[in-house]
Amino acid sequence: xxxxxxxxTEISVVEKEDVTLDCVYExxxxxxxxxxxxxxxxxxxxxxIRRNSFDEQNEISGRYSWNFQKSTSSFNFTITAxxxxxxxxxxxxxxxxxxxxxKLVFGQGTRLTINP
Amino acid sequence: xxxxxxxxxxxxLKTGQSMTLQxxxxxxxxxxxxxxxxxxxxxxxxxxxxGAGITDQGEVPNGYNVSRSTTEDFPLRLLSAxxxxxxxxxxxxxxxxxxxxxxxxxxxxxxxxx
Numbered sequence: 001x002x003x004x005x006x007x008x009t010e011i012s013v014v015e016k017e018d019v020t021l022d023c024v025y026e027x028x029x030x031x032x033x034x035x036x037x038x039x040x041x042x043x044x045x046x047x048x049i050r051r052n053s054f055d056e057q058n059e060i061s062g063r064y065s066w067n068f069q070k071s072t073s074s075f076n077f078t079i080t081a082x083x084x085x086x087x088x089x090x091x092x093x094x095x096x097x098x099x100x101x102x103k104l105v106f107g108q109g110t111r112l113t114i115n116p
Numbered sequence: 117x118x119x120x121x122x123x124x125x126x127x128x129l130k131t132g133q134s135m136t137l138q139x140x141x142x143x144x145x146x147x148x149x150x151x152x153x154x155x156x157x158x159x160x161x162x163x164x165x166x167g168a169g170i171t172d173q174g175e176v177p178n179g180y181n182v183s184r185s186t187t188e189d190f191p192l193r194l195l196s197a198x199x200x201x202x203x204x205x206x207x208x209x210x211x212x213x214x215x216x217x218x219x220x221x222x223x224x225x226x227x228x229x230x
Contacts, residue, residue, distance in 0.1 A: 004158075009156075043224055044221065045159075045219075047220075101172055107158050
């Protein structure tokens with residue numbers, strides 16, 4: 001079965017702290033994609049990053065970085081020097097094809113609050 | 117550049133009423149999908165479509181119907197609304213067959229069933 005687990009329901013840190021959001025996934029597929037989306041208080045969903053199952057390179061984009069480890073089925077997201085504008089709900093998601101059906105499965109989300 | 121447009125943004129229904137949530141995209145995307153978002157459960161896939169005339173069920177399809185007569189539109193129908201369908205609904209689209217492509221989401225429809 002496809003499953004994404006974000007064990008951290010809520011995280012609260014003080015501005016400028018580093019914070020890591022955990023994501024663990026389950027799939028039997030060899031070809032799949034992992035995503036992170038951000039949902040700010042305004043409610044829209046914003047795409048942050050995509051990673052395919054054959055690319056384990058870590059990625060850095062400004063203050064954001066992602067660590068993909070197939071050995072532990074994890075795709076963790078780190079925000080360095082957090083800012084108040086980073087406050088949002090963050091979703092990790094897994095996209096794979098199951099018996100011919102293409103499905104994007106989301107984790108439960110992590111609510112991140114950055115306090116000034 | 118409208119992207120994915122959902123209407124209405126808010127709706128209150130009584131149990132047993134029917135309604136259609138509209139979704140339109142202007143990016144010529146083949147893949148479109150509907151999700152519902154409930155507290156503590158993330159987003160769950162209701163139905164999806166890989167092109168005009170083709171639809172398939174997602175994780176939670178019961179109580180919902182869809183059709184895809186054009187590339188641009190992908191309406192979601194609630195035939196007989198139930199309180200359990202109170203949720204925020206998101207429509208999304210992506211390029212090609214959708215596999216592995218980032219989803220472009222609409223702003224959501226907040227639906228309350230009394």
